[in-house]
Amino acid sequence: MQVVGCDFSSSPSKKKPIVFAIGSAHSGRVTLSKLEPIQTLDGFSEWLKQPEDWVAAFDLPFGLPRELVETLGWPTDWKACIGHYASLSREEIRTTFKAFCDARPVGGKFAHRATDLPAGSSPSMKWVNPPVAYMLHAGVPRLVEAGVHLPALHAGDYKRVALEGYPGLLAREILKNRSYKSDDKAKQTPERLIARKDLVTQLELGQTRLNLRLKLTHAQRDALIDDASGDSLDAVLCMLQAAWALQQHEKDVKNYGLPAKTDPLEGWILTS
Numbered sequence: 001m002q003v004v005g006c007d008f009s010s011s012p013s014k015k016k017p018i019v020f021a022i023g024s025a026h027s028g029r030v031t032l033s034k035l036e037p038i039q040t041l042d043g044f045s046e047w048l049k050q051p052e053d054w055v056a057a058f059d060l061p062f063g064l065p066r067e068l069v070e071t072l073g074w075p076t077d078w079k080a081c082i083g084h085y086a087s088l089s090r091e092e093i094r095t096t097f098k099a100f101c102d103a104r105p106v107g108g109k110f111a112h113r114a115t116d117l118p119a120g121s122s123p124s125m126k127w128v129n130p131p132v133a134y135m136l137h138a139g140v141p142r143l144v145e146a147g148v149h150l151p152a153l154h155a156g157d158y159k160r161v162a163l164e165g166y167p168g169l170l171a172r173e174i175l176k177n178r179s180y181k182s183d184d185k186a187k188q189t190p191e192r193l194i195a196r197k198d199l200v201t202q203l204e205l206g207q208t209r210l211n212l213r214l215k216l217t218h219a220q221r222d223a224l225i226d227d228a229s230g231d232s233l234d235a236v237l238c239m240l241q242a243a244w245a246l247q248q249h250e251k252d253v254k255n256y257g258l259p260a261k262t263d264p265l266e267g268w269i270l271t272s
Contacts, residue, residue: 003030003246004056005165005238007231010131010138014039016183020047021235022054025243028206031215032239035223035232041138048146048160055249055256057165057242058143059234060135061124062153063267065111068100068125078153078265079144086141090134094127114263119169119272151255152262163245163256166269167237173209174202181230188228196225196233203240210244210271241270 005021012018017037024031038044063078064085075081088096101109110123127133149156151163171180180195182188200221206213214236216224224233248257255262262268 001246002033002052002054003239003243004054005167005235005240005242006056006058007167007235007238008044008058008060008135008139010060010134012039012041012044016229016231018044019231019235021232021239023239023243025212025246028211029213029215030240030243032217032220032236035220035235041142044139045142045146048142048148053159055161055163055242055246057163057238057245057270058139059165059167059238060139061113061121061132061267062136062140062143062150062162062164063113063263063265064124064136065113066263066265068097068111069265071100071111072096076265078267081265082140082144085137088137090127090137093133093137097125097127097133100125113266114261115266115268115272119166119269120172121166121168121269121272150267152258152264153267161245161256163242163258164267164269165238165241166272167234167241169269169272170208170210170237170240171199174199174207181228181233183229185228192228193225196228196230199233200224203236208240210240212240212243212247214240245270 003023003025007019009016009018017039020036023033069081074084112123116123122132124136125133143162147156148160148162149158175195178195180192180199203214245256258268
C-alpha cells in the first residue's frame with residue numbers, strides 16, 4: 001500500500017505543477033520513493049484512475065462550511081452539494097461568495113468549517129490568497145469521478161483512499177511562525193532556505209506528534225530544500241499525514257483517524 005501526498009493547484013502548469021509525493025510506510029518510518037509533477041487537471045484525473053493501492057492526503061478542502069451551504073439553500077447531502085458546486089463557473093462562485101461575505105459584519109465575513117480553527121486553515125469558501133474555493137471546485141469533483149473512497153464523506157474504491165491534508169499544520173508544529181516558502185522569487189530568502197533545512201531535519205528525526213520518521217536519499221533531501229516554492233516539501237508533509245492515517249487504519253481506528261464527530265458535509269483535515 002502506497003502512501004501519497006499531493007500539493008494541489010487549481011490551475012496547474014509546467015511552472016506550477018500539481019506535485020505528488022509517493023512513498024511507503026513501515027514501523028514508524030516513511031520512505032519517499034519519488035516526486036511526480038502533474039502539469040494539467042486532466043493529468044491529475046488520469047493519475048487518480050490508475051489501478052494502484054494507496055492512501056493519499058490532498059492539500060485542498062473536501063467540503064464547504066455547513067453555514068454557507070444552508071444559507072445559500074444548496075443541497076446538504078455532500079455528493080449532491082459537490083455536484084451543484086461543480087456545475088458553477090469560477091465567476092459564479094466568486095460572485096455568490098462575495099455577496100455572502102458583503103452581507104456579513106466586519107470580522108465575520110467568511111463562514112468556517114469546524115475543522116478550520118484546530119487546523120489553522122483558510123476557510124474553504126475563500127477565493128483569493130489562497131484560492132481554496134477554486135481548488136475544491138477543480139479537485140473534489142475529479143476525486144468523485146475517479147471513484148476513490150473518501151472516508152466520512154463518500155464511499156468508493158477502498159483500495160484508493162483520499163483524505164484532506166494540510167501541510168501548514170505539520171510545518172507550524174516545527175517552525176512555529178517561520179515562513180519556509182514563497183512563489184515570489186524576491187521573497188525566496190536565505191531565512192526561508194534555513195527554515196526548509198530545519199523542517200526537513202526535524203521530519204527526518206521524527207520530531208512531530210505524528211511520531212513518524214521521514215527517510216530520504218541525499219538527492220531527495222537536496223531537492224526538497226532547493227525547491228523555494230515549497231511545493232515538493234508540502235507534498236511530502238501531506239504524505240506523512242497520509243502515513244499517519246494508514247497507521248490509524250491498521251490499528252482498526254475508523255475512518256483513518258478522522259474524529260467520530262466529523263460533519264458529513266464539511267469533512268475534516270487529517271491530524272487537526
